[in-house]
Amino acid sequence: MLHGTGPGATGWANFSRNIEGLAGKYRMIALDSPGWGGSDTIDPTVENRGFVNAEAVKLLMDELGIEKAALVGNSMGGATALQFCAMYPERLSHLITMGSGLFGNPLIFSPGGMSEGIRIIVETYRNPTPENFKRLVSIMVYDSSFVTDELCEMRSRSSLKSPANLANWLKGFSPDAKPGMSVAEIQSKVATYQGPSLFIHGRDDRVVPMEGTLQLVSMVQNSAAHIFNRCGHWAQIEHAAAFNALLDGFLQANGVTPASGGTALGAPPTGEKAKAWGG
Incomplete structure (x- = not known):
């Protein structure tokens, strides 16, 4: 489970409900x-x-003795999954992204340049106040009930624990940032991937245009796309139960047998655990 790029995000924060x-x-x-x-x-x-x-x-998989894994990535985590697919396709069993795409690909139906959500993420990295986090969380979701003062204050405190992380993230926009694999090269490699792939997006995503998922499903042969209506950038959070059922069904339909005696699909967590969402 690969989390997104928002300040204060963690693997557990992004995926606790799932x-x-x-x-x-x-x-x-x-x-x-x-x-x-x-x-x-x-x-x-x-x-x-x-x-x-x-x-x-890849190094984590090596350390844990995992030969192949299904990667589930949100936003930046989806970009990581696509990068992993380009670099280590033999180690990937299933490719799942949500709210992602091949960043840098030209968009036909969506505005060019930095999206509204990315602009607010950058501003929040520069000034990670609870007020800016409220703007950030608001842009991530369709349903405003997810925007709580407790969540915004918690994310602000979490991000301020490491000023070096905040400063280094912003260096990614510097002309001195190290270049990576080109979008064209990643695209050419991902397009040859033959494993089962699922690309998920919120219809109302204001961070990464839905067109990114439509591009992915058009280029990857053994793939499907699922669009959630009334859903922003956090499909796995806003529609947790439906997302869990979708992921469960996709894995089982593509050769993964759940653990013996596994529990039925549970409801998303509530209370303190439900407040720790990330972006």
């Missing part, structure tokens, strides 16, 4: 990418973030 909803059926691993949560920071002017993120997944 991990709890599918508990007992699958082995699920949520990592903090380099520069987030408990992981070491990286300097994008020294190492390309895309390469580092994909390599971190």
